[in-house]
Amino acid sequence: MNYWLMKSEPDVFGIDDLEQRPNQTEPWDGVRNYQARNMMRDEMQVGDLAFFYHSNCTVPGIVGIMEITKAGYPDPTQFDPEGKYFDPKSDPDNPRWYLVDVTFKRRLSRTITLAELKERPELEGFPLIRRGNRLSVMPVAKEHWDFILSLE
């Protein structure tokens, strides 16, 4: 089993939104980055756990945990000409973008902030705190996962 971190802007889709969805489950659509795409398409498996990270907000940080409940499949929003995620260059016979379904597991007892994570020498090498990192989906090493949870 693998561990992940997935970013979302709480103004667009936050942990509250996930918790309130039917079955507390949501397709993680709209990712348009090849590295993130590859991880969702090729590496994420049902049962994997992921941190829910709030980005682009007052206090960026990890707010909860979700589970991957459906492995990679084509992101339907790429074929919707009316939608903001439409990609006219994507061929339905060879879709360009993939997603996974995620299900709410639990909220953390507090937000573990980005500022705090950056201060921790134990998290050396964690992609989230590498300078200039912009990946919206990234792997989390088990030791980093456990350490972050120990801060809760």
Place this chain on the structure above:
DNA sequence: GCCAACGTTGGC
């Protein structure tokens, strides 16, 4: 709102 960092696009 600013802007650094980075990815993508497209001309050549």
Place this chain on the structure above:
DNA sequence: GCCAACGTTGGC
């Protein structure tokens, strides 16, 4: 295949 221009991300 290079690289300048442009767009996006996301912290601050």
